[in-house]
Amino acid sequence: MTTFRAAVLQMRSGTEPAANIAAFSALVEEAVAAGADYVQSPEMTGMVQRDRASLMANLRPEADDPLLLEAARLAGRHQIYVHLGSTAVPLDEGRVANRAVLFGPDGARIATYDKIHMFDVDLDNGESWRESRTYRPGGRAAVADLVFDDGAARLGFAVCYDMRFPHLFREEALAGATVLTAPAAFTRQTGEAHWHVLLRARAIENGAWMIAAAQGGVHADGRETYGHSLIVDPWGQIVAEVDGDEPGVAIATIDTAAAATARAKIPNLQNARAFVVDAGDGAAGEPIRVTGAWAAE
Template sequence: MKVAAIQMVSSARVPDNLHQARALLEQAARAGAQLAALPEYWSCMGLAETDKLARCETYGDGPVQQFLAQTARELSLWIVGGTLPLASAEPARVCNSSLVYSPRGECVARYDKIHLFRFDNGREAFDEARTIAPGSQPVCLALDAGEAGSWQVGLSVCYDLRFAELYRAHARAGAQLLLVPSAFTHTTGQAHWEVLLRARAVENLAYVLAPAQGGRHENGRRTWGHSMAVDPWGEVMALQAEGPGVVLAQLDAERLREVRAQLPALAHRVL
């Protein structure tokens, strides 16, 4: 199965971001991708943390969800919509949700980010819990890639990457591909992004696809980028450091079976 990680430098203007995303998704489709994943906050990187409250949509309706459904259908592409803010039961907080659309334009899975980022080094500070309500359930889905077969795909978002137990739950569910749409800060990304992605691939003997925000945003935030695809042996297959672009990789089910047969670590789990 050919997959694409879409890297963006999203602005505070939703229409501009939709336009950029459409162009990059079209590029991925022309290159033969069957699955394309957008980064976290792809439809809007607000000027303030509270901007997402005004831009949230009700699950199942809204211009961003309509865009994802229409684009998936028109491009005959599986699309993972990075994340977008969806209404929660709490009026002052939203869910940071990753939606998966089939080539028929149907939303077939929803994952609400479980782990909420908090960081303060005295120069930059973030606390997602102020505006985001956490999810509670891992989500793994079966994705039909036609001649490339069926793939079990585990969903996650950004800060989730630091919590190995989530990915182990995906492994127990049979995940072969782990998705990590992200907006890592430049500070934390430079230190930890690649090593964490490669670790999640190695310990779960799975492919990892990580689309990211990558550049300087209008709100002053600088994201790390380095969108990449990693194979089950922990090798980086493809990468883009900064700026908008498409990272392409060919996933090989036989290679996955081979690695898991040579090193059956998943069968050796005790805890």
């Protein structure tokens, strides 16, 4: 089993990438001073910009992206893991990836993950979002190992709206992840209703740590995000939180033994069974696929 110190960086990214990079760097330094071995920033660390033309005009290829270069520099300088919760990366045909990137203690890139589920919703009071108009959804889940002197912890990736799709986290847990992540820019409206309960549920049902850095407050482009960056233990207890929506840092010790303990008490990852959905017409449907180290009778 392994332990490490994890920090969530709560930001209020705006429309100017240089200012966002400066804010990110300052929070990383604060987290390192508090003893962090792993730091996670929120979704859209590099820029929160609802105007598509302005967003596209400010994007840079990955090799030249100043945020990615700064994250790599900070990881190598402090010999820590730096997990950019996500940033916008240009693709072909005018589309964009909402991409998470993990850098290792030597500053090298370890893993990337493109947000799979697009936030296409119509909320109360006229709040409406169509993320798929700009962003191309990913199609690949990802896990990566964080290696420390006393062992390794396997990390599973997700971004924001992904947290409403529990099968993504289940598959990552079955792939060995004991630490799950969901950096976000949750709207205030949905955050007040669902943020804490969703993150605690994902931790509980997978017997895994959940780390979720968040954007918070009123942003320059007019949107409002909920904040409340969280670290949740495998039993569903909140062990660290940036209370409210102001920028800040929260830190906690992650012990992978806690995941093993929770999974031993409630071994639902192993107890899952295949089943069919009875539509009431007497017809037998195809078995629902359930993965795991078990065999259906």
